[in-house]
Amino acid sequence: MEKAYQPKEVEDRLYHKWEQDGSFQGRPDGQKPAYSIVIPPPNVTGVLTMGHVLNNTIQDILARRARQKGHATLWLPGTDHAGIATQTKVEQQLRKEGKSKYDLGREGFLEHAKEWRDKHGGIILKQLRKLGCSCDWERTVHTLDEDYSHAVLEAFVRLFNNGYVYRGKRMVNWCPVSRTALSDEEVIMKPQNGKLFKIRYELTDAPGEYLYVSTTRPETIMGDVALAIHPEDERWPALKGRKVRRPLQTAEIPIIADDAVEKDFGTGMLKITPAHDPLDFEIGQRHDLEIIDVFNEDGTLNELAGPDFAGMDRFEARKATVEKLREQGDLIDEEDHANNVGFSERADVPIEPRLSEQWFLRYPRVEEAKRAVAEGMIRYFPERWTKTYLHWLENIQDWCISRQLWWGHRIPVWYRKGENRRDPKNWHVSVDGPADPENWEQDEDVLDTWASSWLWPIATMGWPNEEAMKEQGLDYFYPTSALVTGPDIIFFWVARMIMAGLEFKGEPVDPTTTLSDEEIRKRIPFRDVYFTGIIRDAKGRKMSKSLGNSPDPLDLIEKYGADGLRHGIMSIAPKGQDIRFSEERIEQGRNFCNKLWNVSRFRQMADEQTKESSLDEIIKRINPAQLNQDDHAILLRLVETLDEVDRLYVEYEFNSALQSIYRFFWNDLCDWYVENSKSRMRGGDGKSTCLAVQDLCLRQVLLLLHPVTPFITEELWKVLGFSEGQSIQWINPGTGSELSVAMKSAGIVLDPAALEQMLAVRELVTSMRALKADRNLANNSKVEFSYLADEDRAALLEAHKTSILSSVGAAGLHRVLEAPSGMPALVTDFGSVYLDLSSGIDVEAEKKRLAKEVAHLEGLISSVEKKLSNASFTDKAPPQVVEGARKQLSGNQEKLKETQAALAALQ
RNA sequence: GGACGGCUAGCUCAGUUGGUUAGAGCGACUGGUUUACACCCAGUAGGUCACAGGUUCGAGUCCUGUGCCGUCCACCA
16 A cells, blocks of 8 residues: 555546446436435536535435435436526627628537537536446436427426417616526626716796606616606696606606605606616506617617717717717716626626517426425525525516527527517417417527526436436436535526426326425425535635635546545535635545544554454454453444444534534544554454454445445445445445444443543643653653552552553653642643653742742632532532532532642742 | 624634633744654743623523724615
């Protein structure tokens, strides 16, 4: 074995072997319970980020743990076509070549985009393999695959037939760069520092009299069709019905009253531009106002804006209109103004509210989706996200699902050529299209990407094809066991998947039918949802490409190994809390692997051969008669740890589980048990039992760790001879109680007192080491100690003497019956220990130290005494608490006595 | 404007239903290669648990309020 663990070779070799053995294959197996996870499909052309590392490590842990526990496990991978993101990239690249998508035409562009995807796509799936992800790669799905696309269209058609889908001219969020509509969820509100312009509008029946309006968007004035006031605003009693002159593209427009106007904002008067503001649009509807759209789809102004501004970009036009108004004397004032502006998530430019003809979806199964989560049929971890989820569902708005893009699932609606598209009589809606295609033309738009990925849990398993569903085990694996994702897509994806599952899984149901709880349980796409935190950099900023603060996970794997990275990231990922990334933690992950490697190496070096041995055989090698207190203690801790980790995994408390394993493995096993075993291994009867105990502990640690660090545990599993030809992937770590039963039947009954005794001995050893260290004595300098203790404790101490001497680095430990004079001392639960120094010590320093200790103990004692003399405490507190206080008091009183004695001995 | 989360050692965080003397890792400092590991071992220092009230025999933990940081939601031009 190498001196240090070398992950690279091991990882490549084992991953290859696992794949070859078909270890990751997820197939229905009637003999086993099912466990399934569908991956949140990353963008097909994306690369691995730290967020993916966290997310997928968790999924891998769940999948691997399920395999160990004997489930037929499916972790289904795949990618998303990422409509806008991908199309934007492809267009950018075309632009570099001096071309546009229109040069290629729709067919040509799609061809080109596919080539581009195939060339740059799928990198992330390779990277996931490097991370060790145990996905069933044979089942990889892409949202533009033929079968998947079919499912997407089928869903659309069904929703249409049930009246959930409608077409309408409505206000949408328009991205002038991508030139498409967006859903509300794709709009990011950002605070902006803009200007508020005060503009005057002249009353046409009273020349020279003006009304004043504040606006942030003077470039839309040409689209004004009215001025509005609040009906109860007493400042303007007689304005309604009169008219004003629009200062740009001059025209007469009416003054109306509408209670949507805020009296207290600005001048209390609002200009109404129905084409360019959602609120204005609503008011316009109420008052039957004209709609004048002065913008083109790319955000430039059109001819309706007038010759002065037509063709200008909207931001340029803002400046130009202000200038013009200033010239005309209509600009009264401008002041700084902070407001929120919606930005396009992808293109990062302000969106335009725009009136356009789009397809909308009224969400199906909203009430059932609420119930599913509110009543715990789907459980959220951490639970608090249920509130966010329910709040969104309670205020849910219809979903604009059409996108003016080419890259995606084309909407399966055809219009009769030459006829009015608005009239549903001229529509054909089906998956396969009309029988006489020559008379029809298909809708040009595609569906929102999320309107395909919301089907992910069912469409990746064959839906809606009966045969495929059977073959792929939809009914076997569905509902999936857990979903692991970020809370940032709770609306985009999680909520929508729940509604899609409720609507589509199982027999179709009428829109007016409400699903029963039983039916909901069958239809929900997952039982548990684990929301990860967001990975931030050391300064707490979100990791992003533009900031360049995100390390490349592949570099980290290169440096620390995949296991090191996985261990590191999991150890800092508390449930649902954001995560401060620090490379040091990854380093610790690597160090942990190295420690595991080295203690195994140490075990290998013991002359006793490790042969292939099962759990039963290891237990058989333990001779109950040879077990000492250390053996009892470590085995008790092992049993405890097995149970604790089992519970923590169930509760998705990964970092706590790791911490628990760490404590057992590093502090108890390596630092204490293995160190102590060194003296036993020099000879004596206990050696083979001691090695067997080591084997048992190591074996269980490997099993517990395997989901987190799959590579090194598989490697050591074989090296240490636990495998018997079988991969660690299929071995159940079992619980502590199960292990206890197995040991009991081999005659091993653990002494529950051993743990406490071990801790007491450790405390004594620590004190002895501290006595040495305080005087700068080297660890290995052989010094003499004396101790003062009662009969019981002395007996225990004598029993552990050999290991104490070797742990401390001492030559002797002698019992004395009274405090020896002139020696530095420490008082422990075990009694007092004195360091025998032939040379003189710094008596004053010792006195000071002991006096400080006396004062500390006196403080403790008086506070407990006070508590105990308080009748309401002794009456009301539970007996074990009172008993604990008494015990503490007597313990401390004894310690105080001994410390005082040690102090006196120095005088 | 509303909702949620965070505030515990220099740093990053544990602390389960209130209950002995609030913990870990890193960093700092001191010392160390005895049959694994310097990616290691031993030891030391370091905390008014954000603040103010309240409930209780007892509060880091429960309640009320305040402050700061963060996230999400919301049509104030």
